[in-house]
Amino acid sequence: MRGYLGIDIGSISTKGVVIDENNNILASEYLWTEGDPMNAVKRLLKVLEKQLQGKDVNIVSVGTTGSARKLIGAMTNASVVKNEITAHAIGTTTLHPDVRTIFEIGGQDSKIIIIDNGFVVDYAMNTLCAAGTGSFLSSQAHRLGVSVEDFGEIALTSKSPTNIAARCTVFAESDLVHKAQIGHKKEDIIAGLCKAVVTNYINNIGKGKRIQSPIVFQGGVSKNVGVKKAFEDAVGAEVLVDPNGHLMGAFGVAVLAKKSGIEKPFSFDVADIEFKTTGFECPKCANHCEIICVFKDDVLIDSWGNKCDNGAVKIGQ
């Protein structure tokens, strides 16, 4: 059976999905990037390989997306390297062909995608900082002594969410401490945080966008029922969360790899090959471009980062 592998490497988490020709998910995994995308992908591939054991699947094409898409694309000999906005849109429209609006909140970024007749017609991404994203929520959960998994359930028990300023992480933290000190209940603060994340999202990313049903909410934070509820209150419509919502980027890029028709040899053995990256500052002009070189078993296979030809690194020696 032919299989298509999609990998989504974000700053916080790494996701992998293997699909067949009918877009059925054959294997999937979600794990932490831990600041080392190469290692995370190696761990990911080991898990996926195990899940596929005895299924006779031959991976014919790989797609990568997420912030480390280029690096991992070079490492896995990918056919498709796509940005996460398109990957998410394709993934979602494959599973929910009638979707009109996609809310996405991930580890460090959040986006909105507007879809009309299956096409992306508009989108926006957060520009300011990590406030209101997954990493923000988990650090606040930690501060309150609550595990991030329980966060949503606790939020649902609140009757009067506390108002919290969440535009900026630093301010939100001081506001949170302040609100806790003057005696707000924990569940109210947690619900307030969920609400603040949503208000922040609607005000920044959703500004001027036509939000229409059906709405799908995905990304890591979509697992948080408190945030889902806050979204429903804010837009006054039902918000769908797909059980595979956290995998949508990887799924989307696997679909794209399949659609591309480009087949390149792939073997799970790359998990055992030594990959190295080196970064150096190009000294040739004052731009000081940060140039990244990727080595496979000490052979340079790719490089990028140069703004001009002076910084180009020759490949193949």
Add this chain to the structure above:
Amino acid sequence: MINNENIACFPQWANYACAFKYICEKGFETKYIIPPPITKKTIELGSKYSPDYVCAPFKYCLGCYIEALEQGANCLMQIYGGCRLNYYGELAEVILKDMGYQFKFFNMADINFKSIKSIVEHFKIINPNFSLVKVAKSIPVMMNIIKTIDKFEDYIRLNVGFEVNEGEFEKTYNEFLQKLNNLKNGKQLKQLKKIYWKKLTNIKVNKPSKIIKVGMIGDYYTVQEPFSNYFMEKELAKFGMEIHRYMNLTNTLIHNKGKERKNVAKKYAKYNLGATANFTVAEAIDFAKNKFDGIIQVKSFGCTPEIDAMPILQNVSKDFNIPILHFSFDSQTSETGVKTRLEAFYDMVEARNKG
């Protein structure tokens, strides 16, 4: 009379340095240094000494001044405009003097253009013994340089995404710019223009029948200075698109079509919104009416006139069903973030174009 003391410099801005050089050297008979190309260091220097949330173009200008002063410039120049630009000159002068630099400053915001006396007095800053005849003679050549640059760049924007041999346009155009830097007179300009126009139009391009067209709008500096918009036009061209931009010196300084633009914008903005905001709105309407595939607005963070144009652009986008992507740059914007958004923009307009 030739002045050997002054070395003039205007901040780096798109590819116009050769025009400013011409008027200073041939008109005012004063030496001119072309400031070094903008790099990360320029903006780092500029940000370090600028107030925190002043608009980014001020920071670029200040960085350029510092680099030029270090190279020996001693007569800095600044223009004026309808927004914060009107105060760029004086604030930069005070900051640089506080840093200990010694220099003269030709600040056009300080000139009373109704008074010949005031104009002459200020011109004397550049060269105390300037000849009005020579200045007057060099102005039409300078205008021609600007017009030629804009004409060439318009053509390149439309075609560079489809060149058969990668890099040919850039190479040819850079060669032309190099020659302009040492231009002797108007006659030589005419020759160069003829030769290089032929060279540019002879470059092989391979355009498909259905072309993706994108319009660029935004604040005066950010839309024109490629470094400040993260070389967006170059990035877009790589996807194979036609790029259209109206905003340049020809269309604003030489043939100011402000009134005509205001009329185009009228249905959405009845009045002058300040600085280039009416141009921005009018361009968006023009692009939308001409069935472009998308519009990109680039602006410096906090640029008030452009921010005020945004709700208007959103209405244009709704009415004409055309995507408008907004970029707001400060000195800290992440380059990868810009690229991701551009890639997604391309995927979006390409899919719409096909569908």
Add this chain to the structure above:
Amino acid sequence: MKVGIPRALLYFKNEKFWTTLFKEMGIEYILSPETNKEIINDGANLAIDETCLPTKILLGSINWLIDKCDYIFIPRIAYAHGQQMCTKFLAQTDLVYNTFRDRNPKLLFYDIDNKKVTAERKAILKMGKFLHIPKNHVKLAYILAKQTQLYYEMFRCESQENVVKNSNKNKILIVAHAYNIKDKYVGEPIIEAVKNLNCEPIIAEYFNAEQCIQASRNVSKTLPWGYNRHLVGAIEMYKDNIDGIILLTTFPCGPDSMVNDMIIRKYKNIPIITLTVDTQDGTAGMQTRLESFVDIINFKKGNL
């Protein structure tokens, strides 16, 4: 017919003028309430995120007014004191229309588009014509309204000058635009905080505009904005009578971003503190900074 006046931006420069004008023309008006959290939130929802706080307050106030009146009063003023204005005052009529377009807003305004002394009078007469009020009636109303505003400002200036002369407390000059210092949410908490620290708040905006603008020419040759000239001139005129300066600004104010830097560079001998109010956090957390600022002033005077 009822006119709604948003309590924001230019209102704080023209409060007596506008209210008297409508009263004398026989037109009923309502004012939006003093800025509160709800107005700020509504404004933030309606505005582009980067928009300055006073404009968000304007949009929030209009949101409150829009279903309660027939016309929203939103003049367009491109020049004041013969000087350029921040472009937001040029754009605000179109901005408001486009922001509320789906709710079909009806706008009432006068438009001052040149530097001439007669521009305001002409613009008001034109507005009177639009409202079908006899010309003589409008003229009279205009004169009365103008006088009222003038006397109000004169009185305000005189009483503050008395304070400057007679108060023994530390005098702190608060340099802020009218629409910031007089706003319940932005300026008032700062004035209160200064009073609570046993200091005398002196409001730059309350000094005579013409004199201040004249004085500002000694400080900066090309400063383009009339409103900022007024503030800078106030520092120049009273620099020997004050103990410290608070530069109170809202995020991200274009003119202030440059002028405040210039002020800090020109007045190196006076203790200066910059306070920036933004949409989310208001003036929270500024108490501590003000306390240490007053300590610095006392220390400098040898009182600590």
